[in-house]
Amino acid sequence: MGIWIATVAATLGVTGIAAYVQFAPASEVPKELRRREPEDKPSPAQPPRPQMQSVSIAVPRIEGDDVVFDVKPLQVPGAKDPYVVAFQSFLSQSNIAPTEARLLSVSVEDGHAVLSFNEAFRAGYGSMEESMLLRGLLRTAGLFPEVSSVEILVDGQPLGSLGHLEVPARVPVIRESEPSDTLPIEGPEPP
Amino acid sequence: MRFKIAFVAPWMVAATVLAQTNPAPAEVVYPPFGASKGSAWRVGEECYLAESVVAAWGWKVSFEKNEAVVSVESHTFRTNFKVFSQVRSLPVRSLVAAFGGETAWRKERDTLDVWSKLKSVELNQGHLEVASSLPTRPAITYNANPPSLVVELRGVRMDGDTAVALPREATVREVEAGHIRIVVPCEPASAMPAWRAGLGSSFKLDVSAVLAKAAPENTTPVATRVTTVERPKQADPPPVIVQTPPVQEPPVQQTPPVQAPPVQQTGQTDVEKPPVEPEEWQGPPKPDYVFGSWKVEADGARETLLALHYRGQALESPRVHRPELNMVVVELPGARLDDSAQSMAPLASATGRAEKTETGLRVTFTFPRAVGVQFHELPGLYRIRIVKPDIKDGRLAGKTVVLDPGHGGNDPGAQPSTKETSEKLLTLNIAKKTAEKLLAAGATVLMTRETDVFVPLTDRPALANRHRADFFVSIHINSNARPNSTSGTITFYHKEDPIGKLLAECLQQEIVRTSGLRGIGVWSDQRIYNSGFAVLRGARVPAVLLELGFINHNHDRKVMQTAEFQDSVATSIVKGLKVYLGEA
Numbered sequence: 082m083g084i085w086i087a088t089v090a091a092t093l094g095v096t097g098i099a100a101y102v103q104f105a106p107a108s109e110v111p112k113e114l115r116r117r118e119p120e121d122k123p124s125p126a127q128p129p130r131p132q133m134q135s136v137s138i139a140v141p142r143i144e145g146d147d148v149v150f151d152v153k154p155l156q157v158p159g160a161k162d163p164y165v166v167a168f169q170s171f172l173s174q175s176n177i178a179p180t181e182a183r184l185l186s187v188s189v190e191d192g193h194a195v196l197s198f199n200e201a202f203r204a205g206y207g208s209m210e211e212s213m214l215l216r217g218l219l220r221t222a223g224l225f226p227e228v229s230s231v232e233i234l235v236d237g238q239p240l241g242s243l244g245h246l247e248v249p250a251r252v253p254v255i256r257e258s259e260p261s262d263t264l265p266i267e268g269p270e271p272p
Numbered sequence: 273m274r275f276k277i278a279f280v281a282p283w284m285v286a287a288t289v290l291a292q293t294n295p296a297p298a299e300v301v302y303p304p305f306g307a308s309k310g311s312a313w314r315v316g317e318e319c320y321l322a323e324s325v326v327a328a329w330g331w332k333v334s335f336e337k338n339e340a341v342v343s344v345e346s347h348t349f350r351t352n353f354k355v356f357s358q359v360r361s362l363p364v365r366s367l368v369a370a371f372g373g374e375t376a377w378r379k380e381r382d383t384l385d386v387w388s389k390l391k392s393v394e395l396n397q398g399h400l401e402v403a404s405s406l407p408t409r410p411a412i413t414y415n416a417n418p419p420s421l422v423v424e425l426r427g428v429r430m431d432g433d434t435a436v437a438l439p440r441e442a443t444v445r446e447v448e449a450g451h452i453r454i455v456v457p458c459e460p461a462s463a464m465p466a467w468r469a470g471l472g473s474s475f476k477l478d479v480s481a482v483l484a485k486a487a488p489e490n491t492t493p494v495a496t497r498v499t500t501v502e503r504p505k506q507a508d509p510p511p512v513i514v515q516t517p518p519v520q521e522p523p524v525q526q527t528p529p530v531q532a533p534p535v536q537q538t539g540q541t542d543v544e545k546p547p548v549e550p551e552e553w554q555g556p557p558k559p560d561y562v563f564g565s566w567k568v569e570a571d572g573a574r575e576t577l578l579a580l581h582y583r584g585q586a587l588e589s590p591r592v593h594r595p596e597l598n599m600v601v602v603e604l605p606g607a608r609l610d611d612s613a614q615s616m617a618p619l620a621s622a623t624g625r626a627e628k629t630e631t632g633l634r635v636t637f638t639f640p641r642a643v644g645v646q647f648h649e650l651p652g653l654y655r656i657r658i659v660k661p662d663i664k665d666g667r668l669a670g671k672t673v674v675l676d677p678g679h680g681g682n683d684p685g686a687q688p689s690t691k692e693t694s695e696k697l698l699t700l701n702i703a704k705k706t707a708e709k710l711l712a713a714g715a716t717v718l719m720t721r722e723t724d725v726f727v728p729l730t731d732r733p734a735l736a737n738r739h740r741a742d743f744f745v746s747i748h749i750n751s752n753a754r755p756n757s758t759s760g761t762i763t764f765y766h767k768e769d770p771i772g773k774l775l776a777e778c779l780q781q782e783i784v785r786t787s788g789l790r791g792i793g794v795w796s797d798q799r800i801y802n803s804g805f806a807v808l809r810g811a812r813v814p815a816v817l818l819e820l821g822f823i824n825h826n827h828d829r830k831v832m833q834t835a836e837f838q839d840s841v842a843t844s845i846v847k848g849l850k851v852y853l854g855e856a
Contacts, residue, residue: 143757146792177753205679205694207686207751208819209758212800242729244683245748246801249307 133163138171139220139257141213148213150220152257164189164225168196171221177214179204192229193251194222200236203243211243216255223254230254295320295356298382300364303427303450304409304471305329306803312364312384313356317377319384320354320361330407330471331367335360344371344406345473372405374429388473390430390452393444394437398480400456404428407473419460421479425452458482478651560584563626563633564610569655571620576658578619580635582607583652590647590654597642597777597851600656607633622658641666641854642778644770659770661814663853664742669714673849674736676746676807677703677719681726686751686823695749695823696724698832702820703747705842713846733810743775744815745845746807749832751824759825760790764797764817766808776816779848786840786847788831789821814852818845 134157139150155170157163164187172184181201188195196218206214215233222231230251233240240248295313300321302308311322323333323340332343340353340362349370353362364386365375374387388406395401402410402423411424430446438444442456459482561584569577580602591603609626625636637656644659664671677699679685685695700721707717718739720732736744752758763780765772776794784791797804797817808815820841821828831837850856 141753143752143754146758146760146762148752175753205684205687205696207695207753207823208748208800208805209750209752210686213753242806244679244685245729245805246803247729247806 133157136163136167137224138167139217140174141217167221171217175217177210178202189228192227194228195232197234203235206243208245211245219255223256228254296382300384302386314382318363319365321364322359322361326362342367347371387450388428390428390434392435393454400477400479403474407471409471419458421456421458423454428452561586561607562610563604563607568619574660578656580654592647598639600637600645602635605632642774642851644774646770661771666854668850668853668855671742672716672739673710673743674718674741675703675707676732677721678748680721680724683726686749688823688829693833698749699747702838702841705838706845709842709846729806730810732807737812741813744811744813746817748819750819750822755824756826758822759828760792761821762792762819763794766804767796767798771814775814775852778852779816779845782844782848783841786844787837
């Protein structure tokens with residue numbers, strides 16, 4: 082008998098709470114306790130992607146003992162993002178990073194491009210490979226006039242180093258016209 | 273509510289006070305010198321910067337009791353200082369303001385931007401004169417199309433107080449925040465004039481020989497005009513800088529037969545000159561290019577400065593080469609020895625010699641041991657800086673050598689597609705063999721790793737710095753992602769460090785002699801990265817990075833895996849260090 086009374090009481094209690102939640106005016110629920118509806122979420126400002134039918138990439142080539150870069154134009158298919166097309170093409174055509182390396186995303190805001198790669202990008206490189214890879218990315222970025230600096234993330238974390246140099250968070254791009262073909266990374270000279 | 277205020281307010285006050293008094297790690301960015309990470313601390317709105325960083329900016333710092341005395345050229349200020357992590361640090365915001373520069377904290381981070389201020393730009397009687405409030409490093413280039421002198425000043429701002437006295441054709445603009453560009457139109461030149469300006473608050477360039485003749489203001493001073501500059505948000509596209517145009521062929525010269533013996537100069541002040549040969553010049557007037565004498569500007573234990581004076585105009589740049597590491601040979605094509613040259617100053621520990629060649633003149637200096645060399649072209653003279661490393665007793669025995677096998681642990685370094693070996697394994701093998709030979713030679717050896725473990729880049733040179741080692745040798749294997757395209761050995765030194773370059777030359781010479789691999793050369797690490805390799809940048813002792821061969825080249829990879837190669841490299845490193853020390 083006691084069990085039955087307890088069961089009925091519990092059922093009524095749960096039903097009552099359910100009814101209150103369903104029918105009580107939202108204004109009476111403290112704001113911080115209200116469920117966040119999707120429309121409440123701040124939508125990150127998405128800068129408009131440039132409409133481009135073609136882009137260019139800087140592909141490294143060995144000339145003598147040095148590395149030179151050839152600018153190669155590419156068509157941007159349909160609705161593809163031109164930045165993604167450019168950097169993904171650089172990755173595949175430069176043949177430096179392992180085939181498992183993937184470009185996950187590119188965001189460009191206020192002239193700053195953030196390139197995000199998967200963990201496979203952080204492979205073992207020789208110093209000349211590391212230089213070719215980074216210079217190629219910076220030269221490819223430099224072929225977009227609106228991009229002035231680049232940040233490289235691997236698995237969501239700043240790249241830091243690929244084994245030979247420290248890559249700062251924000252690296253200026255290398256423009257095609259720049260005479261110096263070395264990385265414009267000016268790190269601190271330790272005291 | 274009262275309770276809340278009573279509870280919260282003391283904490284806010286305490287937090288504010290703590291923020292004002294507790295130092296937080298900060299970063300100071302002064303573009304000519306990069307960012308000073310790890311050497312700055314923020315205390316409230318002030319930023320304290322390590323004295324070594326300030327000194328690297330060209331500031332002179334001394335300490336008197338509880339005060340720091342800081343001088344920038346002719347200006348001196350006294351200020352307080354604080355000690356953080358046992359490092360004396362100076363209030364950089366106050367000092368920059370006192371010297372006439374600007375600073376600002378970035379909004380979101382504890383990063384302080386520092387700018388010098390452009391005080392004046394003048395073109396006066398064929399000389400471009402530029403002055404700024406803080407020392408900076410101008411980058412001077414010759415733009416061939418259109419012909420112009422381009423001076424870039426980074427970390428410098430201009431405003432309405434900047435005095436500008438330039439002809440209309442010349443421009444000075446802040447093309448982006450903290451980046452000044454000065455462009456002076458020139459006449460086309462066959463070669464870039466020898467414009468140089470080092471670290472300093474002011475410099476003066478003689479542009480009289482190349483100033484565009486169309487500009488009547490060029491030859492007379494122009495009235496000072498003060499410009500107000502809007503700071504643009506976006507950078508202008510940089511000017512197209514092209515390589516120096518090819519040098520015009522000098523007129524064909526009928527070289528008289530070389531009969532005179534070379535002039536030998538070994539400490540005597542008088543120079544025996546060769547008899548003057550009659551010249552049978554039939555063509556157009558030949559430009560006169562006369563080598564007069566050399567002068568010893570300084571001759572100390574660590575450094576010798578030699579000035580080679582000439583008059584006239586060189587059609588070709590001099591060529592400097594070193595048949596041996598204790599020799600410096602300067603070829604002066606088209607030059608002749610001055611008939612009236614009476615003396616050449618003696619050198620304390622070297623011999624000097626001037627001799628005629630088929631194409632001109634050759635000046636040779638020979639030193640008792642390997643020396644570092646820097647060569648500068650200046651108007652009317654070539655300056656040779658001879659750097660003599662501190663070799664202490666000149667013996668490898670007793671010296672401390674830090675060996676740094678590259679990569680390790682989860683960083684395999686370069687790998688061939690066959691995966692038969694990896695850079696981290698080869699470097700460790702070679703380092704261990706080198707350590708054995710160094711120990712046998714009586715040296716003390718420290719290794720950054722002795723097993724297959726990952727060691728952060730900054731920890732590697734720190735080991736050498738901490739133990740005040742005599743040498744830091746980082747061992748690597750190269751790869752360039754294009755199989756079998758490049759083969760050979762490169763030895764790197766940091767930026768323009770003459771001591772590192774000399775050490776690199778000593779090791780590279782021996783490695784190429786014994787390893788059987790092709791020698792590509794001795795390279796500045798700026799050829800790969802502007803900031804250089806992290807391990808060389810961090811080293812405060814003579815340091816080199818060896819790239820012994822290409823792992824993606826079949827021949828190199830096969831050779832590098834042999835015990836003979838690894839032994840020969842180890843032997844070469846020991847021998848190279850002895851050459852550097854003058855012991856071999």
